[in-house]
Amino acid sequence: MFISLIADYGIGDPAFAEVKQQLLLGIPQAQIHELSVPPFSTLATGFWIAQLGLNPGPAERLIYHNCAPRQDDPEARRNNEGEGLTYALLTNGIKVVGVNAGYTLSFIKNYAKEIYTVNVSRGGSQFRSRDVFPPAAAAIAHNDLSLLGNPIEPSQILDVPLDRIAWIDGYGNIKTTIPAHTLNLEPETKIVIRIGDIVSDAVYSDGSFRVPEGTLAFAPGSSGWTGTDGQPLRWMELFLRGGSAWARFGKPKVNQAITRLS
Numbered sequence: 001m002f003i004s005l006i007a008d009y010g011i012g013d014p015a016f017a018e019v020k021q022q023l024l025l026g027i028p029q030a031q032i033h034e035l036s037v038p039p040f041s042t043l044a045t046g047f048w049i050a051q052l053g054l055n056p057g058p059a060e061r062l063i064y065h066n067c068a069p070r071q072d073d074p075e076a077r078r079n080n081e082g083e084g085l086t087y088a089l090l091t092n093g094i095k096v097v098g099v100n101a102g103y104t105l106s107f108i109k110n111y112a113k114e115i116y117t118v119n120v121s122r123g124g125s126q127f128r129s130r131d132v133f134p135p136a137a138a139a140i141a142h143n144d145l146s147l148l149g150n151p152i153e154p155s156q157i158l159d160v161p162l163d164r165i166a167w168i169d170g171y172g173n174i175k176t177t178i179p180a181h182t183l184n185l186e187p188e189t190k191i192v193i194r195i196g197d198i199v200s201d202a203v204y205s206d207g208s209f210r211v212p213e214g215t216l217a218f219a220p221g222s223s224g225w226t227g228t229d230g231q232p233l234r235w236m237e238l239f240l241r242g243g244s245a246w247a248r249f250g251k252p253k254v255n256q257a258i259t260r261l262s
Contacts, residue, residue, distance in 0.1 A: 001030040001141055002058040006048050006065040006098075007129065011036045019130045023064065026138020030062075040069040042102025043177070043255045047166040047223075050107035053094045054225035062141045065098030066129035085118040085133055087140055087148060097137045099129075102158065109154040110228050117149035165195070165256050166223075166235065172244025173221070173237050176258055180220035180234040191218060192261040193238065195249040199261065202238065213242040 003023060009015035016034045024030060035052075037044040045067040053063050068083050083101040090096065091111050097118070098104060105115065118136050125131035136147050160177055167175040174195075185191070189204040193216075205211050205219040221237030238245040238258075246252070 001027050001060045001062060003027070003030050003032045003141075004048075004052045004061070004063045005032055005034045006037060006045055006052075006063065006067075007034070008037050008039050008041060008045070008067045010039070015127070015130070018127075019066075019134070022130050022134035023137065026135055027062075027141050030141075037067060038254050040067065041254045042067050042069065042104045043106075043161075043164060044167055045098075046103040046105060046107045046160075047175075047177075049096060049098075049104065050111070050225065051223055053090050053096060053108060054092065054111055057094075059093070061094045062137065063094065063096045063098070064129075064133075064137050065096070065104060066133070067104060068099040068101050068128070084122050085120050085136060086115060086152060087118050087145075088112045088115045095140060097133070097140055100152070100157070103160065105152075105157045106160045109157040112154075115152040115154075115157075117152060119147045119149045163257050163259070165252060165254050165258060167254060168246045168252075172246035173239050174245045174249070174252075174258075175221055175223050176236045176238070178236040178258065180224075180236055181231075183236070190262075193218065193249075194259040194261055195252045195256055198249045198252075200248055211239075211241055214240075216240045216245060216248060 020032045035048055045065055049063055049065055083099045086100040088096040091113055120136045121132055162177055164177045165174055166177050185204040187206045191202050191204055193200055193202050200216055202216040202218045203211055205217040211217045217239045220234040224234035227233035240248055
């Protein structure tokens with residue numbers, strides 16, 4: 001069993017080690033890969049659930065995610081209660097277990113055979129992904145679905161916002177939630193992009209490296225999967241050849257809006 005552990009604990013945070021120990025109690029032979037997303041970023045969490053879950057990989061896979069801002073109720077929390085645990089079975093057979101918060105399920109909601117609540121406590125610990133959820137995830141990994149509760153319809157889950165920063169990679173490339181097929185531009189068309197208070201010229205490209213050094217390109221990126229229509233779905237990226245698009249725009253955060261002014 002290959003497990004992708006996606007959480008907002010922070011890069012190098014010992015919380016990852018603690019959660020991995022608990023998962024390995026129930027799935028001793030598992031190989032666990034951890035991926036850290038920014039604090040409370042349900043958009044980045046949902047993006048990576050889909051990117052890892054909907055692309056080729058080991059057949060025996062589980063995605064275990066935890067990004068729970070506890071924003072479903074603004075009132076004071078009793079017993080550390082938070083958003084509830086869910087189970088999704090993707091159309092390719094990959095299992096996804098984690099908290100339904102914000103956009104965590106938005107990218108996969110139309111690629112799931114089924115989505116259910118999981119009948120485990122919503123409270124009991126500040127660190128539920130270590131203390132409460134792992135036994136349920138292990139049971140589901142072993143095809144024990146006795147803890148499943150009510151079905152969740154896709155209409156109950158937020159849609160993906162189509163104008164946001166989904167991720168900033170190690171090169172400073174900005175991955176967006178803008179589908180490439182929604183643009184109808186000729187290659188080398190000059191455009192203007194705004195993120196926050198910063199505006200920059202850019203060039204639309206059908207391939208990031210097909211621009212001169214120092215040029216900000218707006219191009220279909222490396223992230224995406226097969227769409228529900230069977231056609232390739234690619235997400236647009238901002239790419240500064242020889243530099244950092246992220247720095248060009250003042251180091252914006254994941255989830256910030258992106259506006260094309262021309």
